[in-house]
Amino acid sequence: MSPEEFRLHGHQVVDWIADYLAHPERYPVLPRVEPGELANALPRSGPEQGQPMEAILKDFEARIVPAITHWNSPGFMGYFASTATGPGILGELLAAAINANGMLWKTSPALTELEQVTLSWLRQWLGLPDPLFGVIFDTASTGVMHAIAAAREFADPGIRIQGGSRDLVLYTSEHAHNSVEKGAIAIGIGRQNVRKIPVDARFRMRPEVLAEAIERDRAAGLRPFCVVPTVGTTSTSSIDPVPAIAEIAERFGLWMHVDAAYGGSAALAPEFRHVLAGAERADSLVVNPHKWMGVPIDLSVLYTRKPEVFKRAFSLVPEFLRTAEDSRVVNFMDYGIPLGRRFRALKLWFVMRYYGREGLATRIRDHVAWAQELAATIAADDRFEVCAPVPLSLVCFRRKGAEDANRELLERVNASGEVFLSHTELNGRFVLRLAIGNHATTWSHVQRAWEIIQAQ
Amino acid sequence: MSPEEFRLHGHQVVDWIADYLAHPERYPVLPRVEPGELANALPRSGPEQGQPMEAILKDFEARIVPAITHWNSPGFMGYFASTATGPGILGELLAAAINANGMLWKTSPALTELEQVTLSWLRQWLGLPDPLFGVIFDTASTGVMHAIAAAREFADPGIRIQGGSRDLVLYTSEHAHNSVEKGAIAIGIGRQNVRKIPVDARFRMRPEVLAEAIERDRAAGLRPFCVVPTVGTTSTSSIDPVPAIAEIAERFGLWMHVDAAYGGSAALAPEFRHVLAGAERADSLVVNPHKWMGVPIDLSVLYTRKPEVFKRAFSLVPEFLRTAEDSRVVNFMDYGIPLGRRFRALKLWFVMRYYGREGLATRIRDHVAWAQELAATIAADDRFEVCAPVPLSLVCFRRKGAEDANRELLERVNASGEVFLSHTELNGRFVLRLAIGNHATTWSHVQRAWEIIQAQ
Numbered sequence A, B: 001m002s003p004e005e006f007r008l009h010g011h012q013v014v015d016w017i018a019d020y021l022a023h024p025e026r027y028p029v030l031p032r033v034e035p036g037e038l039a040n041a042l043p044r045s046g047p048e049q050g051q052p053m054e055a056i057l058k059d060f061e062a063r064i065v066p067a068i069t070h071w072n073s074p075g076f077m078g079y080f081a082s083t084a085t086g087p088g089i090l091g092e093l094l095a096a097a098i099n100a101n102g103m104l105w106k107t108s109p110a111l112t113e114l115e116q117v118t119l120s121w122l123r124q125w126l127g128l129p130d131p132l133f134g135v136i137f138d139t140a141s142t143g144v145m146h147a148i149a150a151a152r153e154f155a156d157p158g159i160r161i162q163g164g165s166r167d168l169v170l171y172t173s174e175h176a177h178n179s180v181e182k183g184a185i186a187i188g189i190g191r192q193n194v195r196k197i198p199v200d201a202r203f204r205m206r207p208e209v210l211a212e213a214i215e216r217d218r219a220a221g222l223r224p225f226c227v228v229p230t231v232g233t234t235s236t237s238s239i240d241p242v243p244a245i246a247e248i249a250e251r252f253g254l255w256m257h258v259d260a261a262y263g264g265s266a267a268l269a270p271e272f273r274h275v276l277a278g279a280e281r282a283d284s285l286v287v288n289p290h291k292w293m294g295v296p297i298d299l300s301v302l303y304t305r306k307p308e309v310f311k312r313a314f315s316l317v318p319e320f321l322r323t324a325e326d327s328r329v330v331n332f333m334d335y336g337i338p339l340g341r342r343f344r345a346l347k348l349w350f351v352m353r354y355y356g357r358e359g360l361a362t363r364i365r366d367h368v369a370w371a372q373e374l375a376a377t378i379a380a381d382d383r384f385e386v387c388a389p390v391p392l393s394l395v396c397f398r399r400k401g402a403e404d405a406n407r408e409l410l411e412r413v414n415a416s417g418e419v420f421l422s423h424t425e426l427n428g429r430f431v432l433r434l435a436i437g438n439h440a441t442t443w444s445h446v447q448r449a450w451e452i453i454q455a456q
Helices: A003-022 A037-041 A053-067 A086-098 A109-125 A140-155 A158-162 A178-186 A207-219 A242-252 A263-268 A270-276 A307-314 A345-379 A403-415 A443-455 B003-022 B037-041 B053-067 B086-098 B109-125 B140-155 B158-162 B178-186 B207-219 B242-252 B263-268 B270-276 B307-314 B345-379 B403-415 B443-455
Strands: A133-137 A168-173 A194-197 A223-228 A255-259 A284-287 A300-304 A384-386 A394-399 A422-426 A429-435 B133-137 B168-173 B194-197 B223-228 B255-259 B284-287 B300-304 B384-386 B394-399 B422-426 B429-435
Touching: A003 A053, A003 B003, A003 B086, A037 A053, A037 B109, A053 B086, A053 B109, A053 B345, A086 A345, A086 B003, A086 B053, A086 B086, A109 A133, A109 A300, A109 A345, A109 B037, A109 B053, A133 A140, A133 A307, A140 A158, A140 A168, A140 A178, A140 A223, A140 A255, A140 A284, A140 A300, A140 A307, A168 A178, A168 A207, A178 A194, A178 B307, A194 A207, A207 A223, A207 A242, A223 A242, A242 A255, A263 A270, A263 A284, A263 A345, A270 A345, A300 A307, A307 B178, A345 A384, A345 A394, A345 A443, A345 B053, A394 A403, A403 A422, A403 A429, A403 A443, B003 B053, B037 B053, B086 B345, B109 B133, B109 B300, B109 B345, B133 B140, B133 B307, B140 B158, B140 B168, B140 B178, B140 B223, B140 B255, B140 B284, B140 B300, B140 B307, B168 B178, B168 B207, B178 B194, B194 B207, B207 B223, B207 B242, B223 B242, B242 B255, B263 B270, B263 B284, B263 B345, B270 B345, B300 B307, B345 B384, B345 B394, B345 B443, B394 B403, B403 B422, B403 B429, B403 B443
Parallel strands: A168 A194, A168 A223, A223 A255, A255 A284, B168 B194, B168 B223, B223 B255, B255 B284
Antiparallel strands: A133 A300, A284 A300, A384 A394, A394 A429, A422 A429, B133 B300, B284 B300, B384 B394, B394 B429, B422 B429
C-alpha cells in the first residue's frame, strides 16, 4: 500500500472511529447474531488477487461491526471493563506502524526502556516499594503462569533440569480466578496439588485455614511452595487479607503472588491504596492497565522483587540472540516464554501522560462511588437483595425469589441492547454481576441500567 | 479524550505514519543510542495531572523515534523480518478502537468467527488438509509451549491431575529454536529430557539418529512423547525432513509439532509448497503471519488435528464464564493459557484481502530469488564464502579468514545505519546472517547491502 493510499484510508478510519467513540450506544452492547452467522456470510476462501481497501472497509462496517460485543459501550457492565481511550488507541496505532519487536534491548531500545520507565511510574502511583522489577505480558493469566513457574524455580531449581514433581502444593482461595489453577496445571504442578482455601462470609480467603492446610500438607510430606491471594476477585471483587497471608507465606517460606489484575488499579487513588496493603511483601504481583486504566487490551503488568528467579526459570540464550550490550541491559525475552514482544508500553505511556494519575484516579473514584450508590439503592428495594459487599466497582445482586426468575431477568436485561450484565454463583445461588469500569460510563448510565433491571 | 480531539490527533498521527512509511530510510536501522539514554531523558515520575496530546506526540518524535530499531526499514535484514503493511496497521487501529476481548464467543462473536474464517483461508492457501483447527497466539514461542503441553496431555492425561513426570522425552534438532527447550522446561519436562538430534551437512535433523535416540530412550524405560521438526530454522533456514520424521513419530506414537514459524509462509507460493511436505501429518503446527505475510507483530497461528487434546489440557470453566451458547460455539479461552484475547484476526483479514494470496506469494517469491542471487554473487567472490544452503530468503556467509575480522565486519556494516545484519555460529565459526523479508525491501536494497559489506 502506497503511503498516499495509507494516508487516504487512515483518515477515513480515524473519522469512523471518532464517530464510533462519539456514539457507542448506537449499537446494541451484545450483538444480535446467531452462532455461525458471520462466518457463513463470508467467502469460504480468501481472494487470489488483492481487493480494494474501500471494499474491505465496507465489509468491516456491514459484516464485522454488527457481530461485535461492544466493550466500549457505556452500558457494558458484564465483565471487568476495558476502555479504548483516545490516547490508548493512538499509542496502539503508532506501535503497529513502528512494528518493533522488543525481544532484546538492541532490537528496539525504546521499547525496553519505555517499558522500564512506565512501569516505574506505575509502581510509584500504586505506592509499591522500590526496587521492583516490572515486565509486561499480554494477560494476567499469562502472568500468573509465569509467577508459578518462578515460584517452582525458587522452591526447587532441580526441576528445571529433571522435570516436574508431584509434591509441590499451591494455595489460593475458592474465589480465585481459574487462571491460577490453569497455570499450575500447565506447568505440571497437578490439579490435585492446588488447594482452594475456603472464604469467609465476605468471600475473602481465610488465613487460619490456609495455615492449617499448609501444616497438614507439610506433615503429609508434601512441599507447600506458593500462595496466590486476590485483590478484587472476579465473582465479587472481594479483597483477600494479604497482610495476614504474607505473614503465613513468610513463616512457611512460600512464594506469594498477588493477583491484583482488576483491583490493583484502585490504588491510583490514595484513599484506595489500602487495597494493596501487604502487596509490598509479595514476591510477584499482577495488575492490568488494560482493565481499569484506559489502556486497550492487551497489557498486563507483572512486578517482582525476585527478577533473578524469573531469569533463572526462563533464560536460555542461543548464539543468534547474543548482543554486545547483554551485560548492560535488560533483554525482556529472558523473563518469560514469548520471544517476540510488541511495543505495548507506548500506549501505556500515552494514557499515563494524557490523563495523569489524578485523571485516572478520578474515574476510578467515580466508579466506586456509583457502585456503592447503586448497591444502596438495590439494598433499599424490597424486591432485590445485594449478595456481596461492594469494596470496589462491582455489584452482585439478585431478585428475591426463584433462581429461574433471575436467569430470565438477566436474559431480558441483556436483550435490551442498552446494558450487558453477567452472572456468577454465590453460596449456590445464581447472582447477577454489574461491573462499572468503562470510562464512557456515567452515573446516568448506571441509573438507566437500574431502570431496565426493575422494568423486567 | 473527546471524539473531536481524537479526530484531530488521529489525522496528525496518520499523516506522520504515511510520511514514515514513505521514507523509513531517513532513520538509521539501528538507533545510535547508549543503554539508558532514553530512560535517563524521561521524567522519573509520571505526571499528576494530564498533559496535552501535542506534547506527548512531540516527545514521541523527539525522544522515542531516535531510540527505535526500525524493523520497517528496507535495510532491516538482521532477523526474520516483520512488516507493518498499510492494511495491517489499519486493521490493528480498528482492533484497538473496537477493543473487543474474545475470551468467549459471546464476548465478541466477530472476533471468534473471523479468527475461524481467516485461519480456514490460510489453511487452504498453505495447502494444509481439512479439517484442521486453528487458533491465534501472540508468538510461536507461546504456540510451541502449548503444543508440548498438548503432547503431554495426549501421552499421559494423569499428569494434569497428579503433576509432572520425569520420564517424558522430547526430541528436536540441535538447530531448533530455543523456544522449544524453553517451553519444555516451563511445563516441567526437564532440560535433561530434551534431546537435540544432530543435523546433517545441510543443517537438517537426521531422522536415523532420531529413531535411534527414541529406541535407546525406550530401552532405558523412558517415554518418548513429542518431536519438533523445523521448517526454516533460525540460524540457516534449513528445512528438516518432515516426512521421514512423521514416519518415525507415527511408528513410535509421538506427537509431532512442526515449527514453520518463518518457513511456512513460503507455501503461499505453489512452487514452495514442498516446504510443508509431511506437515499434513503433524499433530500441531505453527506458522507466523507476523513474519513474512505483512501482518504487524503479534500474530502467530497454531493449527492442530487434535483440538480436543488442547481443550482437555487447558479448559477449566468457572461459573462466571459459562454462557448459553457454549455447546454451539468455540470459546477460544478453552484452548490455551491467555483468557483475554485481542482481535488479532482483523489485521490478518485486512492483509489477506488487500494483497490476496498471489500478492503475498509474489513478495515471498522475490525475496527467495534475491537471496539466491545474492548467495551466488557471494559464492563467486573469492574473499567470501556462503556457509549454508539457501532454501528460502536467508543467506549465511562470512569473509574468509579470521573470526575477529568477521565480528568487526558485522559491527561496521551495522554502524552504517543503512543495513542491519545479525550473526550465528555454524560449525564453531562466526557467520553473518542476511535475512530478506521486509515488504519494503527491493533488489536494489539487497545490492546496496552487498556493496556496504564489500566496502568494509
